[in-house]
Amino acid sequence: MTPTWLEAPVHPVDEAAAAAAQARQARLTKPPGSLGELEAVAVRLAALQGRERPAAERVRMVVFAADHGVAASGVSAFPQAVTVQMVRNFAAGGAAISVLARALGAELEVVDVGTLEPPGELPGLVSARVGPGTANFQHQDAMTPAQLGAALEAGRAAVERAAVADCQLFIGGEMGIANTSAAAAVACALLAEDPSVLAGPGTGLDTAGVGRKVTVLREALARHGDLAAAPLEALRCFGGFELAALAGAFLACAQRGIPVLVDGFIAGVAALVVQRLRPETTPWLLFGHVSAEPGHRRVLEALGGRPLLDLGMRLGEGTGAAVAVPLLRLACALHSGMATFAEAGIAGG
Incomplete structure (x- = not known):
């Protein structure tokens, strides 16, 4: 059964x-449009946060971790043991996202959804x-309907905790050996x-490994036929x-009115599922970067997403x-801190 909360209304954008x-x-001391995307994203955040001067100081980062049965099909260069080892590394503060969270003064939460x-x-x-971990989708469905509902609920509960902390921006991360295979299958x-x-x-x-991954995905996709109009079933x-x-x-x-800064390929596929399920969520999804993982550009194209950065990253x-x-x-800061023409006594504003 589909969880009823999935049908709850999406928070309106404040026009x-x-x-x-x-x-x-238009009143700031600069030529109109001269700050390019920085202007556009400030206005967009204002609409999402419902105030003329938006902020991105209180950031909540949540890393969801789980394992994948399809790893048994040889689709990853690393063993599944790495997933739980990385969870411990997150908690110890030694992972890349841990370092970034400290540097940004952001809150970091790690959620074990099923290592x-x-x-x-x-x-x-x-x-x-x-x-x-999930079942091996090369041979059977990755999840039961009940498991899908529980995993979706784990994400909702994390957002409820973020809302209590009055976060202004949410970032969802992931860890799970073989999860690029799962994401690629859902996107396909x-x-x-x-x-x-x-x-x-x-x-x-390597090239041979990618070829093996493609073969596994083709076999799995062939078992189910056309799921393009069934995002939750594709996810399950x-x-x-x-x-x-x-x-x-x-x-x-x-639904809560919290802007999301979407990460790379895995998070992008999750965003694609949500957009296909509830198209009205689109304004709430901002895109941090374009990943070096080949499929991400195609996913961003489908989402209509314009990434802020292109640094060749693919860590997740x-x-x-x-x-x-x-x-x-x-x-x-530019949007809120710059003087207007009137405040600066400059003609032309």
């Missing part, structure tokens, strides 16, 4: 705040285990693309618990989005 922010931009081995009690770790189903277009090296597969059949949690989180953010964890946070903060 009056957008108009006020746009009017302020193969339970990581135990760790600081900053929330247990929302759906199971010890939704976009009716061949896996050769969307499957990439992930954690570092091919996705991972962490991918479903991301989707649940992104939808919950749109939410790192690409995190690196874009200073740009959003600077956009807000």
